[in-house]
Amino acid sequence: MGDETNRIKxxxxxxxxxxxxxxxxxxxxxxxxxxxxxxxxxxxxGHSYLDKVGFPGQYPFTRGIQPTMYRGRFWTMRMYSGFATxxxxxxxxxxxxxxxxxxxxxxxxxxxxxxxxxxxxLAEGEVGKVGVAxxxxxDMEDLFEGIPLGKVSTSMTINxxxxxxxxxxxxVAEKQGFKAEELDGTIQNDVLKEYIARGTxxxxxxxxxxxxxxxxxxxxxxxxxxxxISLGAYHIREAGSNAAQEIAFAFANAIDYIxxxxxxxxxxxxxxxxxxxxxxxxxxxxxxxxxxxxxxxxWAKILKERFGAKDxxxxxxxxHVHTSGSVLTAQQPLNNVVRVTLQALAAVxxxxxxxxxxxxxxxxxxxxxxxxxxxxxxxxxxxYESGAADTVDPLAGSYYVExxxxxxxxxxxxxxxxxxxxxxxxxxxxxxxVQSEIQRSAYESQLAVERGQKIIVGVNKFQTxxxxxxxxxxxxxxxxxxxxVKLNELKTNRxxxxxxxxxxxxxxxxxxxxxxxxxxxxxxxxxxxxxEICDTLRDVFGEYTPPQIL
Numbered sequence: 001m002g003d004e005t006n007r008i009k010x011x012x013x014x015x016x017x018x019x020x021x022x023x024x025x026x027x028x029x030x031x032x033x034x035x036x037x038x039x040x041x042x043x044x045x046g047h048s049y050l051d052k053v054g055f056p057g058q059y060p061f062t063r064g065i066q067p068t069m070y071r072g073r074f075w076t077m078r079m080y081s082g083f084a085t086x087x088x089x090x091x092x093x094x095x096x097x098x099x100x101x102x103x104x105x106x107x108x109x110x111x112x113x114x115x116x117x118x119x120x121x122l123a124e125g126e127v128g129k130v131g132v133a134x135x136x137x138x139d140m141e142d143l144f145e146g147i148p149l150g151k152v153s154t155s156m157t158i159n160x161x162x163x164x165x166x167x168x169x170x171x172v173a174e175k176q177g178f179k180a181e182e183l184d185g186t187i188q189n190d191v192l193k194e195y196i197a198r199g200t201x202x203x204x205x206x207x208x209x210x211x212x213x214x215x216x217x218x219x220x221x222x223x224x225x226x227x228x229i230s231l232g233a234y235h236i237r238e239a240g241s242n243a244a245q246e247i248a249f250a251f252a253n254a255i256d257y258i259x260x261x262x263x264x265x266x267x268x269x270x271x272x273x274x275x276x277x278x279x280x281x282x283x284x285x286x287x288x289x290x291x292x293x294x295x296x297x298x299w300a301k302i303l304k305e306r307f308g309a310k311d312x313x314x315x316x317x318x319x320h321v322h323t324s325g326s327v328l329t330a331q332q333p334l335n336n337v338v339r340v341t342l343q344a345l346a347a348v349x350x351x352x353x354x355x356x357x358x359x360x361x362x363x364x365x366x367x368x369x370x371x372x373x374x375x376x377x378x379x380x381x382x383x384y385e386s387g388a389a390d391t392v393d394p395l396a397g398s399y400y401v402e403x404x405x406x407x408x409x410x411x412x413x414x415x416x417x418x419x420x421x422x423x424x425x426x427x428x429x430x431x432x433x434v435q436s437e438i439q440r441s442a443y444e445s446q447l448a449v450e451r452g453q454k455i456i457v458g459v460n461k462f463q464t465x466x467x468x469x470x471x472x473x474x475x476x477x478x479x480x481x482x483x484x485v486k487l488n489e490l491k492t493n494r495x496x497x498x499x500x501x502x503x504x505x506x507x508x509x510x511x512x513x514x515x516x517x518x519x520x521x522x523x524x525x526x527x528x529x530x531x532e533i534c535d536t537l538r539d540v541f542g543e544y545t546p547p548q549i550l
Contacts, residue, residue, distance in 0.1 A: 008041055032453055039399035047402065052297065056351075056392045058312070060300040062293050062405070063393035064351040065316040070389035074102075075347075076354040077379045078155060080322060082107035082132035083366050084479045086142035089132040092369070093147060099373055100380070103153040103185075105356050106143075107131035108165070113200040115161045115534030118483035127480035130366075131157075135487055136529045140168040141175070150178030154185035155230070155320065155354075160202040162189040163211050163517055164533050167524040170223065186227035186276055186320070189215060192253040192425055193232040195546065196434045197239040202534060205426050207541035209260045211516060216261050216271040218517040227276040229257065230320065233295075237280035238326045240442020243291045244408050246280065247298065248415030249434050252425040255416075258307060259424070268307045272314035281321040281347040281355075283339055289395050290404035292319060292350030298409050320354035321347040328363040332458035332466045336360035341378050348388045349395055355379060365472040432547050487529065494527040502526045503536050510540040 029037070036043075054060055057067030066072065079096050082089045093104055108131040111123035117135045118127045127133045134140060150173060158165045166187050170180055191208040194201040201208070212229060219228045233250035241249065254275065261271055279295070281288050300315040309315055323343040328336045337360045344357050357375040359367035367375065383389055395401045415437075422428045429435070448454035455461045502523035509519045516537075523533050 005042065005045065012040060012042070035400070035404070039403050041399060043399055043403040044406075047406070052406070053396055053402070059304065059315060060297040061316055062297045063396055065296070065318060065353065069351060069392045070348070070383070071392065074383045074389060075352050075379075076103040076153060076320075077101050077376065077383075078103040078105040078320075078354060078356040079367075079372055079376055080105040080107050080157070080356045081367070081372065082109075083130075083473070084128040084132065084475050085482060086132055086134065086139040087145075090143055090145055090147070092372075093143075095369060096372065096376070097147070097152075099376055101376060103155060103354065104147075105155045106157060108156070108158055109133045110200065112165075112530060113158060113160070115164070115202050115530060115538075117487060117529050117531030118480055119487055120531060124480065127483055128475050133479065133483050134165065134168070134530060135483060136490055137168050137171055137524050137527055138486070138490055140165075140172050144169075144172055144176075148178070149173040149176055150182040152184075156185070156187050159188050159191050159194050159198075159200060159232075160208065161530060161534055162187045163215055163520050164524065164530055166215065166223075166226075167517065167521040170521065171525050180223045181225070183223055184225045186230045187215070188232060188278065189229040190232040190253065190257075192256065192429065193235050193250065195429050195544070196249065196438065197232070197235040199546075201544050203537065203541040204544045205429070207510075207537070208544075209257070209426075212257060213261045213264045213266070214515045214517050216266060216274075217264070217515055219274065220266070220270050224274075226274065227318075228271065228274045230276045230278050231257075232278055234278045234280045234322050236438065237282065238324065239438050240445060241438045242441050243282070243284075243287055244411035245415065245437060245441060247291065247295045247408065248412040248419075249425075249438070250277070250279075251295075251299065251302065251412065252416055252419045252428065252434070255302065255306070256425040262307075268303070268309050269311040269314050272303060272307070272309055273311060273316070276318045276320060278320045278322060279352075280324045281343045281350070281352070282324045283327050283342050283346075285342055285346040285349070286395070286398075286401060287404060287408075288343070288346035289350040290401050290408055292321075292347070292352065293393070293396075293401070293405045294408040294412065295319070296351070297405070298412055319352045320356070321352045322356045323347075323358045325358050325362055328358060328360070329456065329459050330363040330468075332464065333360050333363060333469055335458050336363065337374065337378075340375060341382075344378055344382055345386070345388060348382050348386075351393060361469050361472060364468060365474065368471060368473045371469075430547065490527060490529070498526040499523070499528045499532070502528055503532060506533065507536050507540060510537055 053062050056063040056069055079101055081092050109128050110126045112134045116123050118133050156165055173183055189212055216228050219226045231250045231254050233246045236249045237246040296317040299317040303309040303315045323340050327339055340357050347355050357378050359371035359375045361371045419428045449460055452460055506519040506523055509516055
């Protein structure tokens with residue numbers, strides 16, 4: 001290898017001083033490119049295939065967590081969807097299931113995400129707008145009417161009130177005749193990223209961490225197939241981070257969750273196999289491929305070396321990706337079809353386990369049936385027609401992809417070292433470090449667009465007249481009134497004595513140290529509303545106030 005390396009160095013020097021020099025004298029390269037001109041074996045000196053790349057399905061999982069990947073089964077194809085009322089969203093789910101999605105992905109409206117019922121004053125103008133409104137178990141029953149929950153995998157994008165929504169899902173499934181141990185799906189349940197990237201938090205970090213570890217504990221015993229947390233790397237990226245920050249900040253949050261669970265007495269191998277992830281898949285195809293490979297390898301290393309995990313499943317980074325919505329443009333929206341295709345291709349080449357694709361009109365409105373179908377068909381064409389899924393980790397061995405994989409891992413590890421020195425993710429968030437790093441990255445990216453250093457087709461170059469798509473989906477403003485009528489009927493017809501007893505028990509539990517999930521489940525089954533349950537916990541835990549960051 002030494003002789004080969006020396007020969008490459010000699011030949012490369014000749015090439016640089018000969019052919020390359022003459023070419024550059026005639027024609028300059030594009031400026032400000034973020035990567036090297038050329039990658040060769042010299043960029044992988046000391047690179048060990050067995051230590052860094054290995055084989056799919058085994059440590060360090062760089063090439064994927066399954067031995068055969070898509071040769072055995074394609075990724076789970078989801079469409080993130082939800083709007084207006086439970087009844088209207090139910091019709092969309094049935095339509096998408098008829099188009100052969102292989103998993104549901106529930107979008108909740110903002111009031112639901114922050115634990116307010118539709119009749120709360122702060123809910124005005126937001127009910128059913130960015131997702132479906134869920135106020136009570138009755139709404140959850142209507143959402144999944146006719147959909148057998150023991151036979152589908154459901155992902156729910158819910159964080160601060162995740163325990164309440166999971167309890168509703170469990171209660172509906174049991175009413176349908178399924179046992180809790182049969183349920184398969186995911187709750188996002190990643191509150192730390194809400195403090196730094198999205199803002200749909202309710203309680204301060206301490207009680208939020210308690211709710212999360214309580215779910216870990218309950219599900220490990222009663223809902224063993226359920227993914228108890230989906231770490232939101234996606235939201236960190238969409239807030240403006242770069243690829244290395246996306247990995248690092250999400251992993252820092254995960255490390256804090258794991259340490260909290262271990263401190264609460266849980267064994268790492270009892271809950272780590274049910275940790276899952278949502279990553280963004282951006283438009284820089286090769287960087288995204290390297291990002292997924294680097295993330296799998298780094299996660300395996302953290303679980304094995306830092307936490308002493310023995311079960312190989314604990315070391316597997318199980319990835320759901322969502323194509324990046326922030327790169328979609330309102331200008332020339334049909335260009336977004338191409339953007340989504342490239343993002344989805346990157347996810348496939350990077351070995352995702354599940355995917356949801358944006359519709360081309362999402363920079364303007366919620367997807368119509370037509371645009372949602374096209375987004376799903378994008379995944380199906382990649383799976384069945386493109387050949388991208390025919391072999392495992394097809395870009396392994398590329399000098400560039402391997403070097404970039406190493407580089408992203410090193411950059412992410414450097415961030416983790418800094419955060420460790422601050423005392424962990426919660427401390428780093430309280431200091432505003434993570435938020436300021438993301439904001440800095442977002443500012444620099446926007447500045448590059450405004451200076452024309454970063455080209456967005458149709459936005460700062462190649463502009464042309466265009467007509468917005470017709471028949472955009474508009475949510476009826478009367479949705480809130482319909483939800484309020486439904487809420488009032490519920491409160492009139494339910495057993496209110498049972499509700500008050502359940503909420504009193506929940507409050508007493510919150511004031512102590514017992515697991516909160518069982519009393520939440522009982523309150524849900526009594527038809528206490530989401531707002532009533534969250535307000536009970538607000539009374540005990542208070543609400544989080546973010547630090548001022550300059």
